[in-house]
Amino acid sequence: MSNPLPLGEPGGCREARERYADQLAGIDCELEALTARDTKLGSIRVGIFFLLVIGFGFAITTGHPFWVFVAVAALVAFLVAVVRNESVRSEMEIRQSQSRTLRRLVRRLDRDWQALAADALGKTAATLQLDARQNALAHDLDLVGDASLFQLVSMAATTPGQRTLANWLTRPVDPEVAVQRHHAVKSLAPARQERLQFYTLAREVGSSTGDPDSFVKWAQSPMWLPSRRWLIPWGNLTAALAVAAIAMLVYATMAENRDLSRISLVVLITIAVVNLSIGSLLLGPVAQIFSIAIQSRRSVEDYAELFRSADLLPTAAPESDQEKHTTESIRGTLLGTAADQESAGHAMTELASIAKAGSLKNSAATFLLYLPLQAFGLWDVRVLKRLEGWKERYRRHAEEWFVALGELESLLSLAALADEYPSWASPDWIQASADSPDTETLLSCEQLGHPLLPDQSRVRNDVSIGPAGTLLLVTGSNMSGKSTMLRSVGLNVALAMAGGPVCCRAMRLPPIEMATSIRVSDDLSQGVSFYMAELKRLAAVVDHARELHGNSKVTGESSAAHPRRLLFLLDEILQGTNSRERQIAVARVLGMLVDSGAIGAITTHDLELADEPELARIAHTVHFRETITPDADGDERMTFDYVMRQGVSPTTNALRLLEMVGLGEEGPKPV
Known part of the structure; x- marks a missing residue:
């Protein structure tokens, strides 16, 4: 009955730990270099800003063309510095997220339960939705909770991923389904870089306000614009009036007609005040909708990339009596076909273009463009109109996308375990x-x-x-x-x-x-x-x-x-x-x-x-x-x-x- 192995494990786990340590060391070096660049660009931004203020001050007081040129050049340089600095900071955020992901992988290998519980991904109990029988089993066997099998296995960062994995660990299954899952897990195990990228993106998405549960709830909620239809024609009217007023102002300036200039300015100021008041008083829910559906262009692109990760799944599966095996179902839902206009990937590509328009105000580099568009044309309403058109087309599919994403995330979590412990057996x-x-x-x-x-x-x-x-x-x-x-x-x-x-x-x-x-x-x-x-x-x-x-x-x-x-x-x-x-x-x-x-x-x-x-x-x-x-x-x-x-x-x-x-x-x- 007994034939104990010597203490310890074969080299697979040690190799994984060393590999993670090497990757962490490389990321730390990159973060050090990026931090130095960020500090340097920050100093440049401050210097250019002071030059900008001085240039505009002298341009207004003296009207000399040289100072006008200095002010314009400083403004362009400042915008370039802001864009480059934001790019560096974005890269720093990605590296920091990768570092947190790798540290979680290492803590799993070390069985560092305290650190795993302190991680944001460790606080999942309220989202798992287990029934009484599952909870009893999980409590007795340490399947979920602190120092549990779930904590050892899980790299899931989204709510559907955590919920799916917890259910897989606590619920019985047909052998055919278990065999199909295991086949997919073994196929995903060697894709180390792809899995790390997936874990990192899922972590960013899962920690945002646009997490999958909130997104699905928004997709299935009533439309906001139909009961406020007047906002669209009002936005069109104010945009037309603003264009006319700007043309009138240019003409008045060239003709040195001060009365016409004053009228033009009064029209522009009135439109801006009214529209910005509408934005602050009526469009509060729109900002909340944006924070869920298109929190940022990058978060939507992250979703699109997560869905595309279904391409990592094997196209062939073990023979089974099921009409559609597990991986085929996930691939079909997330990737669709070339002609499928309702697949998750195609839908997220569309949503990314809407997010690009909706995220203008979230960037210092584009805020100066967003401000006049909102003030004179209710830009947020125009973006919301496109967003609700997207919602009308895809709302019935959103929930099944994230169910499939949860299954994919669970398979990729199990694949890390298979990669780290190659000596563990296939059941x-x-x-x-x-x-x-x-x-x-x-x-x-x-x-x-x-x-x-x-x-x-x-x-x-x-x-x-x-x-x-x-x-x-x-x-x-x-x-x-x-x-x-x-x-x-x-x-x-x-x-x-x-x-x-x-x-x-x-x-x-x-x-x-x-x-x-x-x-x-x-x-x-x-x-x-x-x-x-x-x-x-x-x-x-x-x-x-x-x-x-x-x-x-x-x-x-x-x-x-x-x-x-x-x-x-x-x-x-x-x-x-x-x-x-x-x-x-x-x-x-x-x-x-x-x-x-x-x-x-x-x-x-x-x-x-x-x-x-x-x-x-x-x-x-x-x-x-x-x-x-x-x-x-x-x-x-x-x-x-x-x-x-x-x-x-x-x-x-x-x-x-x-x-x-x-x-x-x-x-x-x-x-």
Whole structure:
């Protein structure tokens, strides 16, 4: 049963860490150079600005052509400096985002859970939308939350990506879908630079006000302009009046007609005041719409590039009975075809041109152009008209685009794990056959490891659960590794279902669903004791097993079109009652599960439970043990090798642990 590997992992993880360190060093050098350029351009901008002020001052007071030339030249130079400086700062933001992305990749490898939780991408609990069954499973197996499988795997930065990945890790799946996901993950693993670019862009999009959830909500909301139709003709009228007034002003200046000049200026000032007042008083919602739909030209272009990343997916997939496999569906939704005018890529290209017009006010280099356009022609209203025309054409597709984006982001997250741990295995899904249905209900893991443990401290064991009609009974003393083994099984099954690699040398598993009772707590607000809370959890596990068994018996297949069995993982159950009643109750619960065709494992440090006749008949018993040796001072020292061995545990350690913390017979007396 056990054949532990030496501590540590093969070189793949070390190579990934070194590669990330080299990339970070290169980015730090580039950031240093860009910071120096930014400082230099900032100084140049200040100098040119002072020259501009001086030039305009002398031009106005003296009217000399030389100072007019100086003022105009200074203005042009200032605009050029601003554009170049903004370009440098934009490049700095990209490098900083890449640095944050690489640091997250490194922290995952180091299992630096505290830093991962502090990262903006670590605060995701409110967006995941898991049901009660998923939440129970996630809590027991550390699938989501701090120091979880989700934190290890996830490079997802958008809400759809985080939500999709969490659902993949906590929800059962047909083997065909899992195989297709894994095929895509293996194909994406070598695309390192492309994945880094995707992670970086997704991080920028996910942290903006135009995140996918907000974008979809806007796309499905009512139009804003139809109830304010007068703004369009008013904008056209004021634009025409402004052009006429400017022409009149030029003519009056050339003709030295001061009265006509005054009239022209009054018209222009009146139009500007009215339109800017409309902008500040009526167009507040428009600014909010822009912040969501076209926050900036770059954010829309980021979306377009994220959608184009679907081209990284493999065009061929493993054979399956499904009409449309996972990667084909994602590619079709995001890329469409050459003639598809409603694909996500085509739509975002259109939106980028609208964003270009809408982002004039967001740049210092173009704000001087935006100001007269808004003052004399209500530029924001014109952009909004184009934006709502886009929305009318594409609104019914927006949600499916981001569902597909979430799936793509989940596959790319899993691909990082596959690239970093090339020694982790591809799960082998098996189907029950008519000739030998029970022999095909065996979950077997060769050199199973706990994926959340640091690589240097992980101990691996061979673990088999099943076939149907049997269970794995894990005995052992406190702290010996029983619960860790259960979670190792559950975490790797979750990885297999999501389509990722598994922390094993080899893994074969049938179509299964998981149910657990590992971390159960009382609920004083509902008046539920610990024992009753545990009974309710066990009842849910039994009901789950019966539900799957009933579907299989009545229809010949489960509701998911595959004959799934329940994999139960139970840790030290029913501790809230006396020993003899506990043994009877545990045997009864396990009998119900086995009779329902479930397979699973249960841990206990109650050695008498292993002798229960009902359990002895169906259980395959293994154990973990401790070793007690004296240290240099003669004090006892307890160590664990976390190696799983055959048979019932020969030792217990509860009293020894009491003595080691000073609570033995010779320990401190009550005051």
